[in-house]
Amino acid sequence: MSTFGEHVRELREQRRAGDAGFSVRQLAARVGVEPSYLSKxxxxxxxxxxxxxxxxxxxELGEDPDVLLALAGKVSGELQAVILKRPKLFAELIRQLKDLPDHAVLRIAREVRDGEW
Amino acid sequence: MSTFGEHVRELREQRRAGDAGFSVRQLAARVGVEPSYLSKxxxxxxxxxxxxxxxxxxxELGEDPDVLLALAGKVSGELQAVILKRPKLFAELIRQLKDLPDHAVLRIAREVRDGEW
DNA sequence: TGGTATGTGTAGTATACACTACACGCATGA
DNA sequence: TCATGCGTGTAGTGTATACTACACATACCA
Incomplete structure (x- = not known):
């Protein structure tokens, strides 16, 4: 797995191939930080x-926010809020799901979405 | 819902009714902080x-760690680590579960635990 | 060859976090 | 009465977070 910085650089350079607006400076400006900060x-x-x-x-980069946050070692505040409202419930569930294979977790998500609960 | 501080004080005073070792000073010592800090x-x-x-x-207080952390507005690092390993998967699932009633979330946790997946 | 854009180096800053150290006044019990 | 324990007030500390400001060398191109 790549680091946060490496991944951002990769994404930016991909975008840049087809759009000159993805220089460090221009992206930084749109994101709202100094270019040197983004570079670092x-x-x-x-x-x-x-x-x-x-x-x-x-x-700006068209990346999944949760993935980018995860590379930064952060869980989004939005998700945390969901957990914090019912900490016991979600803590237990997440621990149960910890070692479950991807397809099983995905299946639960789908079944919930499709209203089988 | 009570605040973190109020809840801790309540728990401590309950314990204290039957055990003098639950003064601010003594609890603070066992927890590893200064008494004035705990008091504040x-x-x-x-x-x-x-x-x-x-x-x-x-x-020390015999409280559920996840509940106490939640009152502090924090999600445990352990739980975050689980999410961070598969951010897309867990982000999607948690959002699906956001508005589900308690009993439904609990049922999923139980079914997973009982190996139906 | 002068203007513009690029990436990056150095230095500094404001704010929050997570506490400690010490002193004070009050109560209790020997 | 005085040692012990109690809760709390004031002041200060070290470290991390999340950045900005500005300057520099390089490259393009008109």
């Missing part, structure tokens, strides 16, 4: 930025 | 302490 993040000289900044990056 | 936390003059300290408090 991409090269791992700075730790990943705040959740707010990561979400802005994800939107 | 209980009265809401300080924000909740670190996860480590909260877990120590939960153990």
């Amino acid at each position: 993040i991409e090269r791992g000289q700075q730790p990943p930025p705040s959740e707010k900044t990561i979400l802005s990056m994800a939107a | 936390i209980e009265r809401g003059q300080q924000p909740p302490p670190s996860e480590k300290t909260i877990l120590s408090m939960a153990a």
Whole structure:
């Protein structure tokens, strides 16, 4: 697995191949940070930025916010809020799901979505 | 719902009714913080302490760690680690479960535990 | 060859986090 | 009365977080 910075750099360079607006400077401007800061993040000289900044990056780069947050070692505040409302319930469930294979977890998500509960 | 501090104070005073070892000073000593710090936390003059300290408090007070952490607005690092390993999967699932009633979430946890997956 | 854009280096800053150290006044019991 | 324990007030500390500001060298291109 790549680091947060490496992954961002990769995404940005992919976008840049077809769109010159994805230079460090221009992306930084749209994301709302200084270019040197973004540069350092991409090269791992700075730790990943705040959740707010990561979400802005994800939107600009067309990446899944949860994935980018995860590379930064963060769980989104939105998800945390869901857990915090019913901590016992969700704590127990998540621990149960910890070692379940992907397809099983996915199946539960689908069944819930399809209203079988 | 009570705040973190109020809840801790309540728990401590309950324990104290039958065990003099639950003074602010003695509990603080066992938890590993200064008495004045614990006192301030209980009265809401300080924000909740670190996860480590909260877990120590939960153990001493016989409270569910996830519940105490939740009152502090924190999700345990252990749970976060589970989510961070498969962010897409868990993010999707948790969002699906957001508005599900307690009994339904509980039923899923039980069925997973009982090996029906 | 002068203007513009690029990535990056150095230095500094404001704020929050997570506490400690010590002192004070009150109560109790020997 | 005085040692012990109690809760709490004031002040200060070290570290991390999340950045900004500005300067520099390089490359393109008109």
